Amino acid sequence: MRAPLLTLALASLLALPAAAQEPPATAQEPPASTQPAPPEGQDAETDASSAVPLEEISRFVLVFNAVRAGYVDEVGDHDLMQRAIRGLLLDLDPHSAYLQRSDAEAFEEGTAGAYEGIGVEVMPLPDGSMRVIAPMDDSPAQRAGIRAGDVIVAVDGETLTPASHEGRGPLRGPPGTEVAVTVVREGEAAPLELRVARAVIRTPSVRGSIREPGLGQVRIAGFQADTASDFAATVDRLHREAGGDGLRGLMIDLRSNPGGLLTSAVQIADDLLDSGGIVSTRGRIRIGDTSFSATPGDRMRGRPVVVLVDAGSASASEVLAGALRDNRRACVVGSRTFGKGSVQTVLPLDNGDAVKLTTARYYTPDGTSIQARGIEPDLVLEGGAANGGFAEAALPGHLAADGHEDGQPGQVLGGEKPVAQALAALRRLVSGGACAPPPEAPEAPAAGDRPAGQ
DSSP: OOHHHHHHHHHHHHHSOHHHHSOOTTOOOOOGGGSOOOOTTOHHHHHHHHOOOHHHHHHHHHHHHHHHHHSSSOOOHHHHHHHHHHHHHHTTOTTOEEEOHHHHHHHHHHHHTOEEEOOEEEEEOTTSOEEEEEEOTTOHHHHHTOOTTOEEEEETTEEOOGGGGSTTOTTOOOTTOEEEEEEEOTTOSSOEEEEEEOEEEOOOSEEEEEEETTEEEEEEOOBOTTHHHHHHHHHHHHHHHHOTTOOSEEEEEOTTOOOBOHHHHHHHHHHHOSSSEEEEEEOSSGGGOEEEEOOSOOTTTTOOEEEEEOTTOOTHHHHHHHHHHHTTSOEEEESOOOOOOEEEEEEEOTTSOEEEEEEEEEEOTTSOBOTTTOOOOSEEOOOOBOOSSOSGGGSTTOOOOSSSOOOOOOOBOOSSHHHHHHHHHHHHHHTTOOSSOOOOOOOOOOGGGSOOOO
């Protein structure tokens, strides 16, 4: 795993002073025969650090000074620079962002699985509103009725703007305090106001149960630091509870799972694969290219696995589903996933702030980019709730797909019906059948209804 090297490489670029990045204007270029060749794989790094566009920076300083001197209200230098930095990252793609110290700490809390808030994964939009990727299982947000695809436009009556996200964000706060959340929902004529009580969000990322004799179900709500070990322990427990020779089949529910730590998804895929690729990442800086492959050992002992996904399944969820599908290890059922196939690297700064920068794309084992495309299930289920174009490809400024982009949105599959359909697919696999039911033979028309020869 070489991701830490990518962080070091990018951090070193941030640390370079302008004088070190820009060669002297009077320097003569040495003859080609005397120029040292750049180290292999570092051409992009060299290009990135060898020159600073001084003309563009001068233009930025002119605009900065004009705003500072002439804007209708006085804006402090620090505040103005913070806004400029946020703007620099805002238009790159929906996932790159400047994180102030408190936001960086909150980001780290999310991977640890405990924080104070309402329990919802959101994606900031350019106007400051937030699109809900998914409410966390059994969270105050879910109990209050917030759904995947909702757009939060105001908090406590205050319309959200980009400045609203300074600090820990408007939804965070002491446990027990109540917050009014105004959401715009597809199909609703007017915005909805939902009151949510904040709490310490400690969501177990893995739950499992025996659904019927020999068939287990594991729900993965997110990929945190301990998710892979919890998954392994849960599968082992279900084997014991099933009795005899253990589980005959397993259904993994990844619906409305917004993702999280890539390493956790990779470890779970490895737990179900004996060999084969899991995922690879490719970016402009080749030192950040990574690939993960399975090691021997399958906790399900080669027995059938079904993965249930929907439009709220994103990022690490798509990595897991894609790895199992491409290796023919699982049947993926549900609707097209979100299509968030980009890698973000968090670069800490010396003042405690951080830059969250998109640095690569995810590729499934067969070389397909997930970005703006998602995972197309082997068996598409009907009956999900409409989501109003809830997909990465529908987000303004999204990172382009590598190759053909498919922006067709999936569906949010709520309730128990999709679970029942996924379990039906698992039963067919356990019985030696195919994931999808065989097509029904058309009924022969009655004699009087036979078309006449022309």
